[in-house]
Amino acid sequence: MADTLHLQIITPDKQLVREDVDQVQIPGKTGYLGVLPGHAPLLTELMIGEISYNQGGETQYFAVSWGFAEVLPHKVTILADTAERAEDIDVKRAQEAKTRAEEALRTAAADLDFDATLFALRRAEVRLEVAAKAGHTTAAH
Ligand code: ATP
Numbered sequence: 001m002a003d004t005l006h007l008q009i010i011t012p013d014k015q016l017v018r019e020d021v022d023q024v025q026i027p028g029k030t031g032y033l034g035v036l037p038g039h040a041p042l043l044t045e046l047m048i049g050e051i052s053y054n055q056g057g058e059t060q061y062f063a064v065s066w067g068f069a070e071v072l073p074h075k076v077t078i079l080a081d082t083a084e085r086a087e088d089i090d091v092k093r094a095q096e097a098k099t100r101a102e103e104a105l106r107t108a109a110a111d112l113d114f115d116a117t118l119f120a121l122r123r124a125e126v127r128l129e130v131a132a133k134a135g136h137t138t139a140a141h
Contacts, residue, residue, distance in 0.1 A: 003037050007053055009062065009078045016062070016083055017053075024053040024076050026069050035071055042071045046080055048122045050130050061086040063130040065123050082123075086134035089127050098124035 007024055009017040026033045027049025046067040052059050067080035101121035104112060 004074070005035065005037050006075045007078075008076070009051065009064075009080065009083055011067075011080050011083050016085060017060075019053075019055065021053040021055045024051065026051055026071075026076075026078065027064065028069065033069075033071075035076055038073050039071050041073065044069050044071070046078065048119060048126055050126060051078065051083070061130050061133045063089060063123070063127045065119075065126075084127065084130075086130045089131035089134070091128065091131050094124045094127035094131065098128065 004020040004022065005024060007017055007019055007021045008015065023034060023036045026035065026044070027047045028044035029047060030044075032049070033044065046064055046069055048065040049063075051062040051064050062083050062085055064078070064080040064083045066082070067078065069079075070077045097120060101117050101124060104117045105114075105121070
């Protein structure tokens with residue numbers, strides 16, 4: 001018990017994860033944060049990126065965007081605006097979102113919301129990267 005972390009990943013739609021894990025990696029505001037049991041308490045904003053956690057030698061991957069993570073010595077709570085398990089990512093949809101964002105940036109219409117389009121591109125890229133890891137979750141150790 002003392003050597004595990006209780007991890008919850010929650011979005012406005014659903015609870016994706018509620019499990020005891022060995023360690024978790026979070027895309028925090030200042031970069032990726034690796035959390036092991038006993039970590040000092042902290043609160044961080046989440047960026048667009050990948051969350052991964054290890055549990056009994058297996059690694060699970062999620063794409064996330066925005067939100068907050070609360071780290072306590074034996075509990076990590078992630079409240080994300082969006083989060084998808086690698087296996088649940090719709091690759092075609094992410095590819096289309098990426099193409100749309102790239103096209104919008106290339107065309108650069110006068111009313112383009114540049115920041116929003118860059119974020120859409122980043123979300124799509126991360127979804128594609130994370131989806132590519134589905135099926136490879138037990139080999140990386
Ligand atoms: P799109 O343009 O394809 O809607 P988006 O980046 O604008 O992509 P978001 O606003 O980040 O989409 O997410 C809206 C909802 O759709 C969230 O619940 C998110 O988890 C889900 N979602 C978005 N893209 C995908 C995807 N490729 N596969 C699975 N779920 C997705």
